[in-house]
Amino acid sequence: xxxxxxxxxxxxxxxxxxxxxxxxxxxxxxxxxxxxxxxxxxxxxxxxxxxxxxxxxxxxxxxxxxxxxxxxxxxxxxxxxxxxxxxxxxxxxxxxxxxxxxxxxxxxxxxxxxxxxxxxxxxxxxxxxxxxxxxxxxxxxxxxxxxxxxxxxxxxxxxxxxxxxxxxxxxxxxxxxxxxxxxxxxxxxxxxxxxxxxxxxxxxxxxxxxxxxxxxxxxxxxxxxxxxxxxxxxxxxxxxxxxxxxx
Amino acid sequence: xxxxxxxxxxxxxxxxxxxxxxxxxxxxxxxxxxxxxxxxxxxxxxxxxxxxxxxxxxxxxxxxxxxxxxxxxxxxxxxxxxxxxxxxxxxxxxxxxxxxxxxxxxxxxxxxxxxxxxxxxxxxxxxxxxxxxxxxxxxxxxxxxxxxxxxxxxxxxxxxxxxxxxxxxxxxxxxxxxxxxxxxxxxxxxxxxxxxxxxxxxxxxxxxxxxxxxxxxxxxxxxxxxxxxxxxxxxxxxxxxxxxxxx
DNA sequence: ACAAAAGTGTTTTTAATACACCCATGA
DNA sequence: TCATGGGTGTATTAAAAACACTTTTGT
Numbered sequence: 001x002x003x004x005x006x007x008x009x010x011x012x013x014x015x016x017x018x019x020x021x022x023x024x025x026x027x028x029x030x031x032x033x034x035x036x037x038x039x040x041x042x043x044x045x046x047x048x049x050x051x052x053x054x055x056x057x058x059x060x061x062x063x064x065x066x067x068x069x070x071x072x073x074x075x076x077x078x079x080x081x082x083x084x085x086x087x088x089x090x091x092x093x094x095x096x097x098x099x100x101x102x103x104x105x106x107x108x109x110x111x112x113x114x115x116x117x118x119x120x121x122x123x124x125x126x127x128x129x130x131x132x133x134x135x136x137x138x139x140x141x142x143x144x145x146x147x148x149x150x151x152x153x154x155x156x157x158x159x160x161x162x163x164x165x166x167x168x169x170x171x172x173x174x175x176x177x178x179x180x181x182x183x184x185x186x187x188x189x190x191x192x193x194x195x196x197x198x199x200x201x202x203x204x205x206x207x208x209x210x211x212x213x214x215x216x217x218x219x220x221x222x223x224x225x226x227x228x229x230x231x232x233x234x235x236x237x238x239x240x241x242x243x244x245x246x247x
Numbered sequence: 248x249x250x251x252x253x254x255x256x257x258x259x260x261x262x263x264x265x266x267x268x269x270x271x272x273x274x275x276x277x278x279x280x281x282x283x284x285x286x287x288x289x290x291x292x293x294x295x296x297x298x299x300x301x302x303x304x305x306x307x308x309x310x311x312x313x314x315x316x317x318x319x320x321x322x323x324x325x326x327x328x329x330x331x332x333x334x335x336x337x338x339x340x341x342x343x344x345x346x347x348x349x350x351x352x353x354x355x356x357x358x359x360x361x362x363x364x365x366x367x368x369x370x371x372x373x374x375x376x377x378x379x380x381x382x383x384x385x386x387x388x389x390x391x392x393x394x395x396x397x398x399x400x401x402x403x404x405x406x407x408x409x410x411x412x413x414x415x416x417x418x419x420x421x422x423x424x425x426x427x428x429x430x431x432x433x434x435x436x437x438x439x440x441x442x443x444x445x446x447x448x449x450x451x452x453x454x455x456x457x458x459x460x461x462x463x464x465x466x467x468x469x470x471x472x473x474x475x476x477x478x479x480x481x482x483x484x485x486x487x488x489x490x491x492x493x494x
Numbered sequence: 495a496c497a498a499a500a501g502t503g504t505t506t507t508t509a510a511t512a513c514a515c516c517c518a519t520g521a
Numbered sequence: 522t523c524a525t526g527g528g529t530g531t532a533t534t535a536a537a538a539a540c541a542c543t544t545t546t547g548t
Contacts, residue, residue, distance in 0.1 A: 011258040012332065012358050059332035059358070083330045083360045085259065085306035111259050111306070111358065113330045165492040181527075193490050198529070199511065206509095207494060222526040223518035235494075242493065243440050244537080245412040247454060247486065428500075445502070446538065453536095469499040470545035491510080 008052040010105055013112040014062045015050035015149065016078075017156035018071070020121035021173040025138045026189050027121070028153055029070060032133040033146055035098040045094075047146035048153070049134065050112065052103070063115040070132050072125030077118040077172040081159040082152075085111040089148045098146070116156040118172035164190055168209045171230035177213060179225035180204060209235035255299040257352055260359040261309045262297035262396065263325075264403035265318070267368035268420040272385045273436050274368070275400060276317060279380040280393055282345045292341075294393035295400070296381065297359065299350070310362040317379050319372030324365040324419040328406040329399075332358040336395045345393070363403040365419035411437055415456045418477035424460060426472035427451060456482035 018029040030046040037043045049070050053062045059080070067076055090096060090108060099107045121136060129135070137143070142153060163169055170186050171178070184200045204210055210228045217224035265276040277293040284290045296317050300309045306327065314323055337343060337355060346354045368383060376382070384390070389400060410416055417433050418425070431447045451457055457475045464471035 009258070009356070011256070053332075056334045056356070058334060059330060080330060083306060083327060085300075085360065087303045087305060109256070109303070111360070113332065113358075165490070166494060168494050179527085187492070191490055196512075197527085198513085201528080203492070203510090209494070217519095217527095219520080220526080221520040221524075223528075225527055239494065243412070243438055245434070245450070246489065247413060247415050247456070247482075426500085443539075444500085445540085448501080450537090464500095464546095466547080467499080468497075468547040470501075472500055 007055045009055055010107050013052045013110050015048045015112050015114050016066050017116040017153050019118050021186055022121045027136040029134050030137050035094045046143050048149045059113050070134050072128045078115055080115050082114045095147055114152050122175055177227040208238040254302045256302055257354050260299045260357050262295045262359050262361050263313050264363040264400050266365050268433055269368045274383040276381050277384050282341045293390050295396045306360050317381050319375045325362055327362050329361045342394055361399050369422055424474040455485040
């Protein structure tokens, strides 16, 4: 992949489930992969962005690097959520061949550390994505994927859903300025449920993690909504240290 | 360690933070390790139970195996919670020497998958523990540890605390029969806070995950408490699918 | 009879839910 | 003037929190 020679650790990799939100869909950034099928014909499918670790590289650094190469973004919300190490996760012929083609090594076993990232699609660099044959796929229309990447996405989604209910991270998927309704739609789409708009506003505004801007929407054929922005300081100041158990 | 030769994968290991609860303390099972200090003198410190993976072994299997070797227990609550892969996690001389001594290899870099386990100390096999020089240490009095094991314990504890508030797993740390007060003490010790006993009982009984037995405590110098047991079926039947966000 | 922990009920406060109409804008 | 989505308030219900005394046993 790289022109400059690298020394990789062929036993450990990172894979990133990069979430984005656009046109009211939760999306995942997937990379088109070219491989030789059983008849030796060139075909394509998709895979998660990921890479082997460089020798002496940190896991988090490898994930950050992967993310930056694809989106041009730094300082992104990035969270390790699981390790996948089934011996049979590299069992299909095409996967083995593809590894040989891209690394020049016979690789039979890789343990991968899975991360999920939350990014604002509008701020990501489209050139970087195109150059890497990356595209944003609706989480409900994921095509056939390499390795066990479908399972990685699924458990990544479950972790995102849980985190979204506990920490104010929805903002990471939106532009800096957003309307309350956009935030609500995001919650509804990611959690797959719907909320009463009055109660949703109340809850968000009570949590005091958001501040209203002077600016309104423009050019919309209805009453324009105010923009808000996430305010981490206010959130930290107001957050309740709750110890309560719910099961 | 083993008499029979094994083929290990020297890049990947598992480490288990095995939690137990006794005499009102949260405890962790630690193994005494012998090593040569910088003057070549034999000394000891402690480490987490863990091992390299066998070639073609599954991560979960390696953790289960480690657990069984030390406690004689099977079917234990076991949860992967993080991966530790800092390049400098094997940086101290004694750690490098110890690896060389025990594996016969020069190992500079290991990525470890960390698990936490919840066990009932009274059911665990003390012989197994003694044979492995293992002992139950108060989580608040952890001695100096090998590698980055202190950090692994710390984040394991944080994961346990979070899980305890969301899922009914406290029972895993208690004998089959337990009193409500024992359960409350466990919650208080693990979460480091205290609860009103009336409200605690109400909450536990309302959640319907526990059934009262006919049996009472015997030989206690106060009103004897009823024993209860955890009932997974009742729990599954009564649990509420809550989607609500708290932050 | 005393000490020690078990067990119990009610009131107050807070959070969650359910619900319907008017408002500002572009077309 | 109409269609569209934004924005608001109140009443009801459910859950959490605060709080103090009686009971049963062993010594």
